Amino acid sequence: MARHHTGRQYLISCIGSFHGRSYGSVSLTASKARYHEGFGPLLPGVLHSPYGEEAGRYIRDVIFHRLAPATEVAAIVVEPVLGEGGYVVPPPSFLQDLRAICDEHGILLVTDEVQSGMGRTGRMWASQHAGVTPDIVLAGKGIASGMPLGAMIARADLMTWPMGAHGSTYGGNPVACAAALATIDLIEGELAANAEHMGQVVLDALGDLAGRQPLLRDVRGLGLMIGVEFEDPEVADAVEVACFRRGLLVLRAGDAAIRIAPPLVINREQVTTGLRIFEEACLDVARVGPAAFRRAVGSHEAGPETPETA
Numbered sequence: 161m162a163r164h165h166t167g168r169q170y171l172i173s174c175i176g177s178f179h180g181r182s183y184g185s186v187s188l189t190a191s192k193a194r195y196h197e198g199f200g201p202l203l204p205g206v207l208h209s210p211y212g213e214e215a216g217r218y219i220r221d222v223i224f225h226r227l228a229p230a231t232e233v234a235a236i237v238v239e240p241v242l243g244e245g246g247y248v249v250p251p252p253s254f255l256q257d258l259r260a261i262c263d264e265h266g267i268l269l270v271t272d273e274v275q276s277g278m279g280r281t282g283r284m285w286a287s288q289h290a291g292v293t294p295d296i297v298l299a300g301k302g303i304a305s306g307m308p309l310g311a312m313i314a315r316a317d318l319m320t321w322p323m324g325a326h327g328s329t330y331g332g333n334p335v336a337c338a339a340a341l342a343t344i345d346l347i348e349g350e351l352a353a354n355a356e357h358m359g360q361v362v363l364d365a366l367g368d369l370a371g372r373q374p375l376l377r378d379v380r381g382l383g384l385m386i387g388v389e390f391e392d393p394e395v396a397d398a399v400e401v402a403c404f405r406r407g408l409l410v411l412r413a414g415d416a417a418i419r420i421a422p423p424l425v426i427n428r429e430q431v432t433t434g435l436r437i438f439e440e441a442c443l444d445v446a447r448v449g450p451a452a453f454r455r456a457v458g459s460h461e462a463g464p465e466t467p468e469t470a
């Protein structure tokens with residue numbers, strides 16, 4: 161839609177980002193080379209910038225100056241909090257700068273809130289933490305509480321394509337849409353606030369744990385989108401498996417992080433249980449070493465798709 165509306169060809173996304181695995185979205189994705197393996201050459205016209213504070217300077221000085229004129233860029237696509245790429249929370253100036261670049265050059269700002277949106281970070285959209293309003297928002301995952309639904313949300317004045325220019329067999333499925341409406345009511349009513357509150361409890365507790373458990377190198381997050389960085393991928397993998405064996409589902413992200421993204425309905429008691437198991441799992445790994453938790457080849461332990469599940 162960004163290309164259709166602007167009539168421009170280039171798209172910019174960020175190194176470290178995950179946007180999906182269909183041909184267009186996997187071309188924007190740049191979190192791991194293996195997502196591109198066997199599918200190249202990818203969609204032409206996609207350029208990648210660093211993620212975070214240095215993005216604005218790179219887009220101005222390298223992309224616009226050396227690679228593609230700003231007048232030919234249709235959109236900048238960005239995750240307000242990096243998901244599969246490691247649960248990285250950028251400073252608010254990152255999104256604000258991208259907004260300013262887009263305003264200056266007539267480029268559309270597209271926020272991919274598939275993972276960070278729908279209340280997960282304590283606000284409906286993670287971009288609200290930076291006070292930035294995008295032109296297009298992409299939503300999915302929690303949008304319909306498990307019913308299959310994704311949404312591309314844009315201002316009416318951007319929808320300049322004629323009726324039928326785009327479509328999908330399952331688009332607008334009434335059952336999934338009804339689930340989404342009920343979900344939105346719950347998020348606006350109580351669950352975004354619960355995510356903010358419970359997220360702070362988890363962040364504080366993991367911060368304490370990092371003080372007494374040297375395996376943990378960093379704890380970060382917003383609401384119930386929390387990342388824990390370990391010293392290397394092997395340790396992170398081992399903690400994921402140790403958690404799984406004790407009944408707690410967590411998932412790798414980035415190179416050596418684990419993401420903690422519980423359901424937004426989680427209560428205090430469940431948080432306490434989860435934290436206890438997480439600490440016990442870290443202790444297990446510290447005591448016997450990560451090698452003891454290596455998955456057998458072909459094993460589905462800790463999820464059939466890990467770590468590729470985004």
Ligand SMILES: Cc1ncc(COP(=O)(O)O)c(C=O)c1O
Binds near residue numbers: 243244276310
């Ligand atoms: C930020 C982000 N964007 C896009 C996707 C892809 O969504 P889908 O698998 O529905 O295409 C994911 C996760 O899978 C994601 O985390």
